Amino acid sequence: MKQNHSSSLIHWQVLVASLVLIIGLFSLQxxxxxxxxxxxxxxxxxxxxxxxxxxxxxxxxTKTEAERQAAFRQLLHEGFDVDFISKLVLGRYMRTASDAQLQEYQKLFPDFIVNSFAGRIGDYGNEKLVVDGTTEAGPRDIFVRSKIVRPGGEPLSADWRLRKKDDKFQIVDIKVEGISMAITQRDEFSSLIQREGFDRLLETLRKGANAASASEAG
Known part of the structure; x- marks a missing residue:
């Protein structure tokens, strides 16, 4: 009986230690x-x-217009979590596309989305940006609230949704005047796939990537 009692005690000690370790890991996460x-x-x-x-x-x-555009796109490549955005904007079609389609999509998407974002916010790139404050966005993300101050017009609100990856901040979305660029892009992709199929989306991505390359070469 004493041996069984000792064995049970050891068993419970191991169980408690395991629970403490699991709780600790969840806390760290x-x-x-x-x-x-x-x-x-x-x-x-x-x-x-x-x-x-x-x-x-x-x-x-010292830079040409094409060189400035290329440098601006490089800034966005470094500042955005392109992998996360690629999955966000593709949405449920991540599960329905073939392996070959997904591979090409993931290859083309970075240049396409950075070029797209550069085109949408590049017009404000030489204006003054004033950071107003921050707001938590769920347990992981944070919004940095800002205004783009334009000499000849009303300020525009720009909210940057940030997440940390490998201990570095990265942008996962931008809201300009309350409109999410990532969600807008997702709606455009979804509509195109529904109307004309996934291969039509890939064709659009190729054109976007080629446009960026042509601009840099020009």
């Missing part, structure tokens, strides 16, 4: 997920630095 939302100053600094770098690119007199 939760802490990691909260890091982005818990670092508002770092998030604001990230967007402010990105804005400063963009202004320098557009104002550089």
């Amino acid at each position: 939760a802490s990691a997920q909260e890091t982005a939302a818990a670092d508002p100053e770092g998030a604001k600094d990230f967007i402010a630095q990105l804005s400063d770098d963009a202004v320098k690119v557009w104002a550089d007199p």
Whole structure:
């Protein structure tokens, strides 16, 4: 009986130790997920630095227009979580596309989306961006609220949704005047696939990627 009691005690000790370890791992995971939302100053600094770098690119007199566009796209490549956005905008079609279609999509998407975002916000790249503050966006993300100040017009609101990846901030969406660029892109992709099929989407991505290459070459 004493041996059975001792064996049971050891069993419970191992079980309790395992539970403590599991709880500890969950706590560490939760802490990691909260890091982005818990670092508002770092998030604001990230967007402010990105804005400063963009202004320098557009104002550089030594670069041609094509070189400025290429440099601006490179900034976006570095600042955006392109892999996450690619999955977000494709939505449910991630599960219905063939392996070959997905491989080509993932190859073409980075140049397409960066070129698309560059075209949408590039017009404001040489304007002044003023960071207003931050708002938590769920347990992982944070919104950096800002205004694009234009000398000849009303300020535009631009909200940058950030997430931390490998301990670095990355942009996963932008809302300009309350309109999500990622969601808008997802709606466009979904509509195109429904009307004309996935291969038509790939053709559109190829044209977008080729346009970016032609612009840089020009």
